[in-house]
Amino acid sequence: MDLFNDIPFMVLLLLVPLMGAVFAAFTHRNRNNAKWVAIIFSAVTLALTMVYAYVMATATVPYLDADSWTWIDTDYIVISFSLYVDGMSLLMMALTALLVLVVSIFSSSESNSANTFFALILAMEVGLMGVYMAHDYFLFYIFWEVTLIPMYFLISGWGGPRRHYAAIKFFIYTHVASLVMLIAIFAMATEAAAGGPLNFGFDEVKLALAGMDTFMQAALFGMLFLGFAAKMPLVPFHTWLPDAHVEAPTAGSVLLAGVMLKMGSYGIIRVCLDVFPEGAKAWQSAMIVIALVAIIYGAYACIAQNDLKKMVAFSSISHMGMVLLGIATLSSIGVSFAIFQMFAHGLITAVLFMVCGLVGHNAGTREISLLGGLAGKMPIFAAFMMFGFLASLGLPGLVGFVAEFGIIYSFFEYLQGTEYLWAVMFALASLLLTAGYYLWAMQRSIFGRETDKIDLSHVHDVSKPEGISMGIVCALIALFGLMPGIVMKVIETVQIAGVV
Amino acid sequence: MVSFDITAFIDYVKPIAPHLILIVAALLAPAIGSRSEKMTAVFMTLAALSAIGVTAYMMYDGYTGTFAGMYSFNDFAGLMALLFLTVLSITSLMSVPGTERRRRNGEYFSLLAIATVGMMLVCSADELISLFIGIELASIMSFALVAMKKNDPRSSEAAVKYLITGGLSTALFIYGMSLIYGLTGTLNISGIIDHLAAADVTWSYMIATVTLLAGFGFKIGMVPFHAWVPDVYDGAPTPVTTFLAIGSKKMGFVVFFKIFLMLFMASHLITGTTHQLQWVFAILAAITMTVGNIVAVSQTSVKRMLAYSSIAQAGYILIVLPVATDYAMMGGLFYMIAHVFMKGGAFVVVAALAARGVGENISDYRGLSKRAPLLAFAMLLFLFSLAGIPPLVGFDAKFILFSSALEGGTWTWLVAVAVINSAISLYYYAKVVKAMYVDKGTTKDRLKIHFSFKVAVAVCAVAVVVIGVFPGPIIDLCGLGADAFLHP
Numbered sequence: 001m002d003l004f005n006d007i008p009f010m011v012l013l014l015l016v017p018l019m020g021a022v023f024a025a026f027t028h029r030n031r032n033n034a035k036w037v038a039i040i041f042s043a044v045t046l047a048l049t050m051v052y053a054y055v056m057a058t059a060t061v062p063y064l065d066a067d068s069w070t071w072i073d074t075d076y077i078v079i080s081f082s083l084y085v086d087g088m089s090l091l092m093m094a095l096t097a098l099l100v101l102v103v104s105i106f107s108s109s110e111s112n113s114a115n116t117f118f119a120l121i122l123a124m125e126v127g128l129m130g131v132y133m134a135h136d137y138f139l140f141y142i143f144w145e146v147t148l149i150p151m152y153f154l155i156s157g158w159g160g161p162r163r164h165y166a167a168i169k170f171f172i173y174t175h176v177a178s179l180v181m182l183i184a185i186f187a188m189a190t191e192a193a194a195g196g197p198l199n200f201g202f203d204e205v206k207l208a209l210a211g212m213d214t215f216m217q218a219a220l221f222g223m224l225f226l227g228f229a230a231k232m233p234l235v236p237f238h239t240w241l242p243d244a245h246v247e248a249p250t251a252g253s254v255l256l257a258g259v260m261l262k263m264g265s266y267g268i269i270r271v272c273l274d275v276f277p278e279g280a281k282a283w284q285s286a287m288i289v290i291a292l293v294a295i296i297y298g299a300y301a302c303i304a305q306n307d308l309k310k311m312v313a314f315s316s317i318s319h320m321g322m323v324l325l326g327i328a329t330l331s332s333i334g335v336s337f338a339i340f341q342m343f344a345h346g347l348i349t350a351v352l353f354m355v356c357g358l359v360g361h362n363a364g365t366r367e368i369s370l371l372g373g374l375a376g377k378m379p380i381f382a383a384f385m386m387f388g389f390l391a392s393l394g395l396p397g398l399v400g401f402v403a404e405f406g407i408i409y410s411f412f413e414y415l416q417g418t419e420y421l422w423a424v425m426f427a428l429a430s431l432l433l434t435a436g437y438y439l440w441a442m443q444r445s446i447f448g449r450e451t452d453k454i455d456l457s458h459v460h461d462v463s464k465p466e467g468i469s470m471g472i473v474c475a476l477i478a479l480f481g482l483m484p485g486i487v488m489k490v491i492e493t494v495q496i497a498g499v500v
Numbered sequence: 501m502v503s504f505d506i507t508a509f510i511d512y513v514k515p516i517a518p519h520l521i522l523i524v525a526a527l528l529a530p531a532i533g534s535r536s537e538k539m540t541a542v543f544m545t546l547a548a549l550s551a552i553g554v555t556a557y558m559m560y561d562g563y564t565g566t567f568a569g570m571y572s573f574n575d576f577a578g579l580m581a582l583l584f585l586t587v588l589s590i591t592s593l594m595s596v597p598g599t600e601r602r603r604r605n606g607e608y609f610s611l612l613a614i615a616t617v618g619m620m621l622v623c624s625a626d627e628l629i630s631l632f633i634g635i636e637l638a639s640i641m642s643f644a645l646v647a648m649k650k651n652d653p654r655s656s657e658a659a660v661k662y663l664i665t666g667g668l669s670t671a672l673f674i675y676g677m678s679l680i681y682g683l684t685g686t687l688n689i690s691g692i693i694d695h696l697a698a699a700d701v702t703w704s705y706m707i708a709t710v711t712l713l714a715g716f717g718f719k720i721g722m723v724p725f726h727a728w729v730p731d732v733y734d735g736a737p738t739p740v741t742t743f744l745a746i747g748s749k750k751m752g753f754v755v756f757f758k759i760f761l762m763l764f765m766a767s768h769l770i771t772g773t774t775h776q777l778q779w780v781f782a783i784l785a786a787i788t789m790t791v792g793n794i795v796a797v798s799q800t801s802v803k804r805m806l807a808y809s810s811i812a813q814a815g816y817i818l819i820v821l822p823v824a825t826d827y828a829m830m831g832g833l834f835y836m837i838a839h840v841f842m843k844g845g846a847f848v849v850v851a852a853l854a855a856r857g858v859g860e861n862i863s864d865y866r867g868l869s870k871r872a873p874l875l876a877f878a879m880l881l882f883l884f885s886l887a888g889i890p891p892l893v894g895f896d897a898k899f900i901l902f903s904s905a906l907e908g909g910t911w912t913w914l915v916a917v918a919v920i921n922s923a924i925s926l927y928y929y930a931k932v933v934k935a936m937y938v939d940k941g942t943t944k945d946r947l948k949i950h951f952s953f954k955v956a957v958a959v960c961a962v963a964v965v966v967i968g969v970f971p972g973p974i975i976d977l978c979g980l981g982a983d984a985f986l987h988p
Contacts (some may be wrong), residue, residue: 072972074978076827077900122729138899142890149889156938164938176923183919200904201562
């Protein structure tokens with residue numbers, strides 16, 4: 001396909017959503033043009049990503065593409081507009097493009113300042129795409145911070161009753177963590193510069209820091225890890241997440257949990273492991289403990305929740321802990337399945353948050369204790385909810401099972417032959433807890449006797465755009481659950497220095 | 501026969517050519533001002549722009565020269581002249597509608613121009629007396645400017661406060677200067693450098709340091725000499741506040757750099773040892789930024805919040821002194837330029853709204869995004885830039901300045917303090933953004949903003965974004981300036 005070789009895909013994937021955001025912002029506030037702008041531009045972005053994936057798959061070096069332009073070149077500081085895409089980036093970009101399209105369809109009935117709403121969603125896509133492509137720390141940090149601003153406005157403009165508190169907490173929490181990361185970036189660049197101009201390129205820094213002593217590696221690894229951990233989020237840096245999710249509009253929640261949390265784990269793999277292999281070894285046991293705590297704590301917290309959306313938010317903490325567990329094995333299989341879990345969780349959590357949004361909107365409340373017997377009133381909705389919950393608890397045949405199976409297997413392999421083999425029980429126990437809280441929540445909300453605590457006479461089932469958007473994601477969950485090889489083939493090509 | 505050689509004369513005055521343009525304009529302004537206030541403002545803006553043109557050409561030409569052995573023009577003086585002239589044009593532009601002053605006072609623009617000349621003289625001064633003349637020229641004009649809202653008691657109160665603290669600070673630093681003269685026997689800066697390098701730390705040396713530090717500390721609003729800043733900034737007419745915040749303060753920094761970086765630390769910079777003063781400045785920088793930010797959090801008036809944030813920004817720029825490398829100096833200059841546009845822009849927005857009857861409290865800004873969408877968006881850019889959110893110029897400035905402090909490892913804690921402060925500052929800037937965008941206002945009437953405000957806001961907003969995305973040329977320029985300053 002020589003036809004596609006000259007297309008600057010990477011730049012287009014930033015430009016198309018950016019243009020969409022500008023167009024959407026200038027559509028009329030009260031007519032529903034903005035949603036069409038958002039749907040068309042995000043569909044074009046998704047199509048471009050797919051063509052790009054095809055081009056990359058058939059290239060001589062599969063799944064590797066890089067390009068760089070000089071941006072700032074002075075005696076003091078050298079920064080390039082450097083983009084780089086490998087299998088992991090591509091997967092995350094595809095997930096971003098997909099979920100942005102899905103939420104644009106799902107939220108098409110949004111009528112409150114729709115132009116700004118859809119512009120923010122597309123602006124968010126620019127930032128996310130940028131984070132997954134950036135190959136210069138300056139650029140990476142810019143995109144990293146740029147994603148914050150649309151999300152802040154999505155929560156504080158379209159969120160629930162305590163939205164202002166949640167938005168500002170989200171913003172400051174993650175901003176502070178990013179600043180710690182920024183100090184580490186300064187330190188890396190200063191160390192790598194060795195008296196010459198500061199250079200922030202990923203490759204240049206990695207090369208210059210290759211011989212760094214273990215102590216410095218561990219220190220810098222720790223600072224970067226803190227920045228990424230608050231984003232993922234890992235216990236104890238997770239407290240912003242339940243607030244942000246409970247208050248955010250559905251579209252915000254889907255993007256937040258679906259792709260924004262993955263920025264954290266992406267950063268750990270792309271930067272921490274790749275640049276500081278020795279630091280990673282020093283932190284390995286700590287990472288495993290943090291991961292296990294997050295997995296168990298997240299799952300336990302889920303059982304106690306009465307708000308359906310808060311439960312899903314805590315389940316995200318548990319599942320992202322699973323990602324870290326895979327990463328912490330520092331084995332090629334562990335990291336591969338961690339990436340797979342990032343992808344899988346992105347799909348599943350999107351369905352879960354859309355389901356929660358629907359309950360809140362259609363039944364008027366998300367309190368599990370007030371719900372009951374919804375399956376009779378909303379059969380299609382109940383089917384989607386069941387599918388989403390089962391996928392999330394790791395039902396074999398769906399995508400979540402493959403990921404969690406792989407991660408727990410890699411953890412077992414890592415522990416085999418050591419005296420700590422019992423630790424694998426914690427990971428396995430989480431599966432039990434997860435199954436428990438999901439089934440229990442389902443039992444209380446959609447099955448059983450029809451509730452008399454809320455007025456169900458006006459409750460209606462899923463609308464067409466909502467059904468389409470959830471249907472697309474559910475189909476993909478089943479597809480990749482049955483044929484995980486499609487995704488694994490992409491992940492296999494990823495090269496990370498700290499991984500054996 | 502006595503003849504007048506015009507070429508020789510031009511060569512003689514060329515180092516102060518931009519200053520002369522402003523002086524002539526200042527003399528003409530009252531004459532025009534008696535006819536039309538608007539014309540004077542436009543005239544002064546044009547005068548500032550032509551002086552910018554001349555300065556830029558001289559820098560492009562690579563010109564260096566000295567006037568009367570007192571004032572020299574080099575890349576540093578040129579760069580700072582460009583900065584002050586930009587400040588003058590922004591201030592003149594936002595003074596066009598003149599709602600806060602009595603009508604037809606052309607002397608207002610004369611005072612602005614003369615104060616700018618004073619600031620520019622400070623940057624090119626080679627010896628302490630000419631430095632002092634520049635400082636006094638700028639200060640005395642500023643006292644009068646603060647009192648320009650003649651029938652507002654707050655303005656008069658601010659002016660008196662400013663006059664008294666200003667007088668005290670003058671007394672302190674002239675005393676310090678006389679001690680320096682006594683120690684070294686010369687007023688010439690390069691002469692003092694040689695003497696001080698060899699001088700022992702005696703009592704008189706210590707007293708000179710402390711009085712100079714206190715005297716100039718007032719000028720830049722360094723904690724604990726900052727108490728006048730919020731009252732004066734709040735009471736003065738907003739264009740004058742802008743002028744003080746983005747102009748006068750920069751002059752204070754130039755003096756700081758000249759006295760401390762060049763005189764006291766010069767020998768240490770060459771040998772690479774750490775001077776005790778560097779520790780003093782590091783601690784003062786940390787305290788200044790922390791006090792400014794923490795007090796700013798509790799402010800309800802936008803103008804006072806910006807005043808305290810100005811104190812915090814001064815703390816960031818003070819990082820240059822302890823770090824004291826070429827890179828840090830470049831970062832300091834870049835930060836000053838960035839500050840002109842982001843802080844200046846924010847004040848222009850405040851003035852533009854005040855001119856339409858919108859109050860100065862954060863609660864008055866509710867629902868602004870519906871009433872003046874473009875102005876609110878510009879304010880969002882300025883505030884986010886001040887908070888250091890990429891890709892705006894404030895981020896680049898902080899990025900460069902903070903990264904410079906990591907070299908060598910001595911000042912890592914200072915970077916950590918600065919970064920924490922930067923995070924705190926986001927909170928109070930976000931409060932204003934939230935009021936503008938999220939809160940519902942009491943009215944939805946569109947605000948008609950005066951054209952000259954629109955121009956000033958547009959200039960600042962474009963600068964904040966364009967320099968933010970393409971900082972390369974400005975970094976180069978600041979690099980030249982820092983080089984000319986540290987290695988004359």
